[in-house]
Amino acid sequence: MSKSNASNGKTIRVAVVAAGVVSPLGFGLEETFVSLSVARDCVTPVTRFSVAQCRCKTAGQIPDDRLLNQERKGGRPERLHRASHMLICALREAVAQDPEFRPELAVIGTTSGGMSYGEDYYRTVRQHGNTRRTPTWIANYPAQKPAIDALEDCGISVPCQVIANACASGTNAIGHAFECVRSGRYERVLTGGYDAISELVFVGFDSLHASTPEKCRPFDRHRTGMVLGEGAGILALENLESARARGVPVLAEITGYGLSTDNFHLTQPDPSGSGPRQAMEQALKSAGLSAESVDYINAHGTATTFNDAAEGKAIAELFERVSVSSTKSMMGHSLGAAGAVEAIFCLLALQRQILPANINFRASDENVDLDIVANEPRPAHLRAVLSNSFGFGGANASIVMQKFEA
Amino acid sequence: MSLCIAGMGWVTPLGSGVNPVWRRLLQGDESAPESIEESPGHRSYSIFRVPDSALASLKPHPRLRRASAISRFATAAGLEALEDAGINLDPENAKKIALVFAVSNGGVIYTKRFYRDIVESGPQSASPLFFPETVFNAPASHLAAILGITGTTYTLVGDGAVGLLAVRMAEDLMANQELDHCLVVGAEEADWVLCDAYRKWRLLRVHPPIEPFSKTTRGTILSEGAGAIVLGREGPIRIERTHAGGYYRKRNETELVITQILSELAKNKIDIVISSANGTFIDKAESGAISAVIPRAQVYTEKPALGESVGAGGLWQIIAGAKSLIAAELPPLLHLTAEIPLHVSATRAVIPGSQRAVVISCGLNQQVAGICLAATP
Numbered sequence: 176m177s178k179s180n181a182s183n184g185k186t187i188r189v190a191v192v193a194a195g196v197v198s199p200l201g202f203g204l205e206e207t208f209v210s211l212s213v214a215r216d217c218v219t220p221v222t223r224f225s226v227a228q229c230r231c232k233t234a235g236q237i238p239d240d241r242l243l244n245q246e247r248k249g250g251r252p253e254r255l256h257r258a259s260h261m262l263i264c265a266l267r268e269a270v271a272q273d274p275e276f277r278p279e280l281a282v283i284g285t286t287s288g289g290m291s292y293g294e295d296y297y298r299t300v301r302q303h304g305n306t307r308r309t310p311t312w313i314a315n316y317p318a319q320k321p322a323i324d325a326l327e328d329c330g331i332s333v334p335c336q337v338i339a340n341a342c343a344s345g346t347n348a349i350g351h352a353f354e355c356v357r358s359g360r361y362e363r364v365l366t367g368g369y370d371a372i373s374e375l376v377f378v379g380f381d382s383l384h385a386s387t388p389e390k391c392r393p394f395d396r397h398r399t400g401m402v403l404g405e406g407a408g409i410l411a412l413e414n415l416e417s418a419r420a421r422g423v424p425v426l427a428e429i430t431g432y433g434l435s436t437d438n439f440h441l442t443q444p445d446p447s448g449s450g451p452r453q454a455m456e457q458a459l460k461s462a463g464l465s466a467e468s469v470d471y472i473n474a475h476g477t478a479t480t481f482n483d484a485a486e487g488k489a490i491a492e493l494f495e496r497v498s499v500s501s502t503k504s505m506m507g508h509s510l511g512a513a514g515a516v517e518a519i520f521c522l523l524a525l526q527r528q529i530l531p532a533n534i535n536f537r538a539s540d541e542n543v544d545l546d547i548v549a550n551e552p553r554p555a556h557l558r559a560v561l562s563n564s565f566g567f568g569g570a571n572a573s574i575v576m577q578k579f580e581a
Numbered sequence: 582m583s584l585c586i587a588g589m590g591w592v593t594p595l596g597s598g599v600n601p602v603w604r605r606l607l608q609g610d611e612s613a614p615e616s617i618e619e620s621p622g623h624r625s626y627s628i629f630r631v632p633d634s635a636l637a638s639l640k641p642h643p644r645l646r647r648a649s650a651i652s653r654f655a656t657a658a659g660l661e662a663l664e665d666a667g668i669n670l671d672p673e674n675a676k677k678i679a680l681v682f683a684v685s686n687g688g689v690i691y692t693k694r695f696y697r698d699i700v701e702s703g704p705q706s707a708s709p710l711f712f713p714e715t716v717f718n719a720p721a722s723h724l725a726a727i728l729g730i731t732g733t734t735y736t737l738v739g740d741g742a743v744g745l746l747a748v749r750m751a752e753d754l755m756a757n758q759e760l761d762h763c764l765v766v767g768a769e770e771a772d773w774v775l776c777d778a779y780r781k782w783r784l785l786r787v788h789p790p791i792e793p794f795s796k797t798t799r800g801t802i803l804s805e806g807a808g809a810i811v812l813g814r815e816g817p818i819r820i821e822r823t824h825a826g827g828y829y830r831k832r833n834e835t836e837l838v839i840t841q842i843l844s845e846l847a848k849n850k851i852d853i854v855i856s857s858a859n860g861t862f863i864d865k866a867e868s869g870a871i872s873a874v875i876p877r878a879q880v881y882t883e884k885p886a887l888g889e890s891v892g893a894g895g896l897w898q899i900i901a902g903a904k905s906l907i908a909a910e911l912p913p914l915l916h917l918t919a920e921i922p923l924h925v926s927a928t929r930a931v932i933p934g935s936q937r938a939v940v941i942s943c944g945l946n947q948q949v950a951g952i953c954l955a956a957t958p
Contacts, residue, residue, distance in 0.1 A: 228704045280825055285738070286716065297696055300777060303622060313778045317685070317946050318717065318738045323828050334825035335948070336750055339684070339717035339738040347735065351753075358756040375696050378704040379712035436680075436734040438726035441644075441713045453731070567713055568722030570734065 188415035189356045190425040190579065193276055195268030196519045197242070197261050198406030199235035199506040203268050208523050210505070214532035214552055217506045218391065218402050223291075224374040231386035234372055235404030235507030237261065254311045256289035258371040259324035261407035261512075265367065266325045269409045273423050276411045279361045281326060281335040282352040284344030284368035285511035286566075288318030291373040321369055331365070341566030342475075343434075344368055345408065345514025350432035350574050352412050362414045368515035369407035376510070377403055383442065385479050393476035393501030394483050394547050396538040401477040404507025408515030410522075425579040427522050430559075431462025437569030443481050448489030450571045451475075451563060455493055458573040464559055466494045469575070471530055471548075471555065473517045473562040476501020477508055486563065487543030498555065500533035500548035514564040518574065521560045525578045530555045584755055585816030585957060587762065588666025589900050590658035590809035593887050594629035597636065597657060599665065603904045606912035607929055611886040612804060614789050619773040626776035627788050629804035629888035644723045647710060649688040652720040654807035654893070655768040659724050662764060662809035666816070670728050674761065679733035679754050682721035683747035683767035685740055685892035685944075688714050690772050720768055733760070740944025741857055742826055743767065744808070744895020745952055749823045751812050761813065767896035768807035776803055784861050784945055790916040791885040793858040794868050794923070801859040804888025808896025810903075818903040819955045821937065822846055826950035835866035838949050839941060843874040846953045851875045852935035853911065855902040857894065859884040863943040872922040875939065879932055880923045881905070885915035895942045899952070902938040906956045909935050 196203065199217035200210035210217065218233050226232045242260050245267075255263075262283075270276070292312040299306055314320075319337040326335060340347045345368025352366035380386040380403060387400030410429075418425055434457065437450030444450055459466060472494070475486055478501070490499060502520050509516055520531050529552045536549040559577045591599045594612035612629035631654060639645070639657045659680075663670065670678065695711040713719060718736035725734045733754060737747045744767040751763040779785035779801070786800035812820065824845055829838045854871055858864040859882070871880060883901045890897060905911050910931045917927055941951040 226704075288738075293692075294696060296778065297693065297774065298700060300619075300623075300774065301697075301700060305781065309781050310783075313782045314946070316778075317740065319740070319743075319948070320946065323947050326828070327830055332827065334746070334749075334827055334950070336746055337738050339736045340734070341716050341718050351735070351750075354757075355753055358753070360753060360756055374699065375692070375715070378699050378707050379695065379709075379715065381704060382707045382709040382712055384709075434733060436722070436725045436731050438722075438729070438731065441719065441722055566718070567716045568718040568734075568736075569725070570718060570722075 187357045187359055189353050189429045190413050190415040190418045191410050191427045191429060191522060192413045192418050192423045192425060193269040193272040193411035194426060194519050194522055195265035195409045196516055197237060197264040198516050199237055199404055202241060202264060208527060211520060211523060211531045212552055214534050215505060216534055223372060229378060229381040230388045231381050231402060233402050236372060237405055254315060255324050256292055256315045256321060258289055258369050259321035261371060262321045262325035262369040263328045265407040265409040266329050269411050270329050273411060276363060278333050278363045278365040280355060281333050281365040282348045283322040284338045284348035284514060285318050286339060286341055286344055286370055287373055287376055289316045289320055290375055292316040294374055340570040341568050342510050342513060343564040343566035343570035343572040344511035346562060346564035346572035346574055347434060349410060349514060349518055350434060350572055353429045353432050356412050356414055362417045364412050366412055367409035368512045370405055370509055370511040372403055372405045390535040391478045391504050392535040393478040393504050393533055394487060394540060394543055394545060395536050396540040398478040398483060400479050402507040404509040406509040406512040406516045408512060408519045410518060427525050428577045428579050429574055430577050431458040431575030433457025433461060433573045435571045437571055442567050444485040446485055448485040450569060451486050451565060452489035452493055454571040454573040458561060458575050462575040464575060469497055469559050469561050470557045471524060471560040472497055472499045473521050474499050474501045475563040475565045476503055483543060487545055491544045496546055498530050498548050499545045500531050502531050504534040517562050521562050521576050524560060525557050528555060528557055584752055584812050584820045586810050586818040586903050587813035587816035588662040588811035590661030591900055592631055592635055592654045592658045593806040594631055594804050595887060599900060606883060606886055609913045611915055612888055617773045626773060627802055628771040628776060629802060631806045642727050644726045648723050649691050649714050649770060651688055651768045651770040652723045655720040655766050656724050656727055658807035658809035659764055659766045662811045666811040672729060675729045676732055677761040678730060679760055679763040680721060680725055680730050681747045681751045681763060681765045682736045683743040683892055684717055684736060684738055685743055685769060686775055687717045688719055689775055690770055691715050693772060693774050740946035740948045741891050741894045742942040742944040742948035742950040743892055745942045745950035746826050748952055749825050752823050755812060763812045765812060766807060766809040767893040769805050769890045769892040771803045771805040779803060791860040792916045792918045793860060793882050793885055794864045794919060794921045796919045798861050798864060801861050801889040804890045806890055807893050808900050810899060817957050818906060819957050820952060821955040822953040824951045826948060828947040832862050835863060835943060836869045839866055839870035839943055840873055842949055842951045843870050843941060846939050846951050847875050849937060851878045851937050851939050852932055853905050853938035854878045854880045855898045855938060855940045856880055856882040857898060857942045858882040859889045861945060867941060867943060868921055868923055879911055879930060880925050881911045881914055898940045898942060902940045902954050906935055906938050906954060909933055
């Protein structure tokens, strides 16, 4: 996407003016930062469905007792899917920070929306059953429904584009929203991602042997796979001039976005790392930054053998020496939410000047030469950070976020 | 920014190919229903399936070996649209084309099969071959791999309005002058479990026909297939205006939202409206909005002939709108049972001098979007 508004040739800067998050690390930015600052391991035994026959038994989960007991608005929140509740939490936090933010568009990422309602429905159908909850499951199952629920909850009536680019969805959504503002076609765009854990997806990754029965150890020599997570993240993006005119605080700037499609295989990256590399190179070019200018990379880092090898190779080839961590080690892989949640981790890293940790790390992989932020967060001087998300179907996306300097 | 439709591709229960399907619609043909039953004791439903012959010309490709029906539909439509636009993709120009894929229910056949195995035989029997095909962007991934697209690929998920939302997204993407074209594909596959869900949602009738704009809404019939358009800087049909869409909170708000969108689209004289009326509650809402905003336009919906294909539906409507402007005529509106305050024709209708067509898609799950097409002078 062109860096300039075509009408006057002036570069449009894109500000993050509000953010909200819910994840296994906590409800809201403050709780999340506390968890990041102590490198909390939030992966726990799965409780939502039986995993007795699965290799993997753990995930990063958001406790229902808090999630489902948020202040209620309207007459039907009990019908909503957990994913809706997550996105509502995140959006409410963002709206509370900037109640005057009036988006023209919402671009949100997900992979599976209200999948567990589809599971409930199918189990009932198989038993020739029909419960009073069946219509609720059907109406709230569609992947885009939580996005509409959250907008509705916060009284925001805007068009909504829901991107489903597998595990890159959240970063793709933020990147596309960024480009919508930077192109000058929109002043304000709401963006983010969401996903709630479900049995089908959990078993799916288990069947591929992508998930691990052990700890999630991204980039470790002895890594054995991923664990799943869940959550939601929201970012309010605005033309910087417009944000200044409104006098709202600028939390950070998004300055670059790159994406690529890796056609190597439906579920595996090209081992050369060409897909991730193309996305990161494009993001740097879009930001007008050199690789040396990037102080930290929040890696996709699922801890699968193939992903970490390809991503690690691409990072090592492109960047001289940069601090890298995968925060999925703390909360699991939240799929469509991951890009949004991790963008918020980057935001907090820039604001509080720390490098989030890559926990459970024991030994470097001799084939992946990276400066891993191992096990403990580090204080740092951060100006520019990059966040990666890669997904099935060869979807690769990277964004660059920078500390706001007026 | 001026964008045009440079090429189109169509895979439907009436066959494949834009011109053959259009001819059949003009003749008043309608899809043949197929009865499907999940297992003994479960209710049977009617769907409109894509006949095997419609994919006969699709060349084998390793990516399609195990791919679900939706991926095959998407590929066939996408390839036809590119051929129609005269685009031969090579590594160089493949960098200058984006792919936006619109979907609603996605790979439901493999999703159901994968989950059925979990439920019936336990997680250990779930096939790792099926799981990747359950992901919404699997069809887009296959299509990108077949075409050699390595840059921008998005999958957009939504209800029946998602096809038009995808066109709007493509328009946003094409603000990047480095892109020459954007291939927009919408696809869907039909399955018993979807029919059952739509019936329990009180939106499906068990047997055809779909009766559009009927006083009593008897429900729709699900179908499958794909539609594709290539957006470029030149072409016979111009995208005069897009509306980014909206959503209705309750069904009684639907007409108001459609009215707002139509009002913003109808800045000039509109000759044709391609409606998404499908035998459900949206028919009344669209009828009310169209009669209020564009009362003189000739109204058509292809759904009685082709069925409700949800994720593909919006693209099918756009193709019908584009063909109606090019041909200056509309197919007969089938199974009209009521007197309605709209200009409709139960026979093939010539519309001389038609310049603009509005396409309005109202989904069953709250989303609404519209675009205005114009004949290129």
